[in-house]
Amino acid sequence: MDALGGKDQVVFTVGGGATETPAMARPDPVAQLVQTLGLKAEDAAEPTALVTAGDLEAVAGKLKTAGFMLMDVVGVDYGAYVQPRPQRFSVLYNVYHPYDHRRLFLRVWLRDGESLPSLFPVWKSANYLEREVYDLMGVVFDNHPDLRKILTPDDLEGHPLRKDFPIEETPTLFRDGRFIDPPTFRAGMTGQSAGLTGWRGSLRKGGTREMEPPVMPEGGPK
Amino acid sequence: MSLKDRPPVDKQSGTLPRSQMQPDHQESTRPERVGSLTAQQGSLMHTEVMSLNVGPQHPSTHGVLRLVVDMDGEYVIKVTPHMGYLHTGFEKTFEHRTYQQGVTYAPRTDYLHSFGHELAYVLGVEKLMQAEVPERATTVRVILHELGRIHSHLVFLGTALMDLGAITLFFYCFREKEAVQDLFEEVCGYRMNQGYFRVGGLSRDIPDGWADNVQKFVDSFDKHVDEYASMFATNPIFLDRAVGVGVIPADVAIDLGLTGPNLRASGVPLDHRKANPYCGYDSYDFDVPVSQAGDSQARFVLRLDELRESAKIVRQALKRLKPGPVKDPNRKISLPPRHELETSMEAVIHHFKLVTEGFHPPLGEVYVPVETARGEVGYYIISDGGSMPYRVKIRAPSFVNLQALEYACVGGQFADLITVLATIDPVLGDVDR
Known part of the structure; x- marks a missing residue:
């Protein structure tokens, strides 16, 4: 067993046998950490502490000074959850100490339309992670240097991971100006009906007759 | 030319200091006439920041990644990745x-090390x-998890060196990669995107003779790793293009949230197989x-080096492979065996409930x-008591690692950007999810 760095640094065994980390030697160091930060621990399977949006930057600054890194930012919409929750949205910050292997989740509750301070000044890794939460969950992070959509297309409206985002098929606008709805398209592909695609799978087998070009129905797309 | 020797980029204006431009930009070396231009016209020539578009369909982006690179001559001053082309929700x-x-x-999500994501979810x-x-089941999971790592690193080695112009190694790496994929195909029927693990064990037991095939593969594998090393590790062209290129110090790597080989290459020995052992990794003898x-x-x-360690773990796991069940005997989680369905009404009910509804x-x-x-990789899974997850958040390492690109490329030449992007080794399926 060799310690790399100071006394609070990694204890890293190479070879067989159980790895002894300080996390196993001390009785629940994460609970101590939560107490030191003056936070309220949540009764959960993973060590979770509740933070208010106002305290978030200060708490994150302390954790950064203690050597923690920001692993992930999780946005959750509890709008359809079975149990009542304090607010509709929750943002979880997954922080981890790369040397003594403590993990802590910071939870912030917020209403729809509320914003959070960006943690980009504290951890550079918050850049993409907050952009992802903004894109998919619609939580706005104040003072983020570059808060743009990151995963979804620019023309998609709404935030797909919200529980009220509809899951449905949408008619597709083709380049020649036709709107084709997915059921019609599928029907055309399987040869049941030419539909608006103008292409019949059954006619492809040896059929020589040219299909009529599709036309827009009266009154626009259905 | 190492990164240290290069002129520093002015972060404010985003350009190189004029005084530190390359010698051929200086007035004294400029000829009186440039082609048909007079000296006066020649002095009107100027440099400006150019934006270069790389991708989305470009072989060196290893997927569908688009980069907009702002360049001052040969030097990169800003990289803006645009991702989401593979976002499938x-x-x-x-x-x-x-x-x-x-x-x-x-x-x-990560189609090169699929078993890693599968294992994290399960x-x-x-x-x-x-x-x-x-x-x-745990032992077979460890074998497949490490074979998956070998598969992923082999693809990395082959394609990353091909980006640097070393084409030969690609074929050697893919020879072994095909062998690993054959092993995957034998055990679960698919060469990629396996879906072999189940909650509570495996979907089915490994076929007869599969362990012997794996043994044959890992026994000869160390020899192949030496072969790869001999083909590029001391090559002066490779060293010129890789040593000192895209340096990420440890504190910056932690700040950027890097994990995996990228973090360990910066000197932080974080490996969850040692730090938070799962699947009994604490009982295996291996180095990080x-x-x-x-x-x-x-x-x-x-x-x-990780290739050798993975092969070491697989060899140890093969010795531990004993006959036994591969599924949790709990009928509320695993499907009952086929023969029970013919004799037991309870088995039929369990089968029906698990297939149509799933467990809660x-x-x-x-x-x-x-x-x-x-x-x-971690799956933050929220259950509301139903048979489907309420919310699943994938902690995708490639997505976070990609942020290092903007840091490591600035100040380097464009050719170094290709090196850095290749060595960060993102999988775009993992980035976009």
Whole structure:
């Protein structure tokens, strides 16, 4: 067993046998950490502490000074959850100490339309992670240097991971100006009906007759 | 020319200091006439920042990644990645599939180390369900997890060196990669996107003779790794292009949230197989290669060493492979064996309930970190008591690692950007999910 760095640094065994980390030697160091930060621990399977949006930057600054890194930012919409929750949205910050292997989740509750301070000044890794939460969950992070959509297309409206985002098929606008709805398209592909695609799978087998070009129905797309 | 020798980029204006431009830009060396231009016209020539578009369909982006690179001459001053071309909404899809069906989607995120994502998802649901995984299933999982790492690193070595112009190694790496994929195909029928693990064990037992085939593969594998090393590790052209290129110091790597080989190449020995052992990794004897250099060459060589360690783990796991069950005997989690359906009404009921509805984990939120070829993968799974997850958040290492690109490329030449992007080794399916 060799310690790399100071006394609070990694204890890293190479070879067989159980790895002894300080996390196993001390009785629940994460609970101590939560107490030191003056936070309220949540009764959960993973060590979770509740933070208010106002305290978030200060708490994150302390954790950064203690050597923690920001692993992930999780946005959750509890709008359809079975149990009542304090607010509709929750943002979880997954922080981890790369040397003594403590993990802590910071939870912030917020209403729809509320914003959070960006943690980009504290951890550079918050850049993409907050952009992802903004894109998919619609939580706005104040003072983020570059808060743009990151995963979804620019023309998609709404935030797909919200529980009220509809899951449905949408008619597709083709380049020649036709709107084709997915059921019609599928029907055309399987040869049941030419539909608006103008292409019949059954006619492809040896059929020589040219299909009529599709036309827009009266009154626009259905 | 190492990164240290290069002129520093002015972060404010984003340009190189004029006084430190290359000699051929200086007035004294400029000829009186440039082609048909007079000296006066020639002095009107100026340099300006150019934006260069790379991708989305470009072989060196290893997928569908678009980079907009602002360049001052040959030097990169800003990189802006645009991703999302492979975004298929896996996290939303998870919310509308049962827990067991989710195994199908997990491996499709990181298609090069699919077993890593599969394992992270399955371990998370097992923690939620408190399922007991039989020892044989755990051992097979370790074998496949490490073979997946070998598969991923082989693809990395071959394609990354091809980006640097070394084409030969690609064929050698892909020879072994094909052998690994044959092993995958034997055990679960698919060469990629396997979906072989189940909550509570494996979908079925390994076929007869498969362990012998794996043994044959890993016995000859160390020889092949030496072969790869001899082909590039001391090549002066490779060293010129990789040593000192894209240096990421340890504190910056932690700040950027890097994990996996990229973090260990910067000198931080974080490996979840040692730090938070899962699947009994604490009982295996293996080393975690760590390098202090933090440059592209360190990231290359570190992955080469990891290949040897993975083969070592597979050899140990094969010795432990004992006959036994591969599924949790709990009928509320695993499907009953086929022969029971003909004699037991309860088995039929369990089968029907599991197939049509799935199991119901208790309320809770879990996260299990797993060390894949790219870094920490974890599935934050929220259960509301139903048979489908309420919310699944994938901690995708490639997505976070990609942020290092903007740091490591600035100040370097354009050709170094290709090196850095290759050695960061993102999988775009993992980035976009």
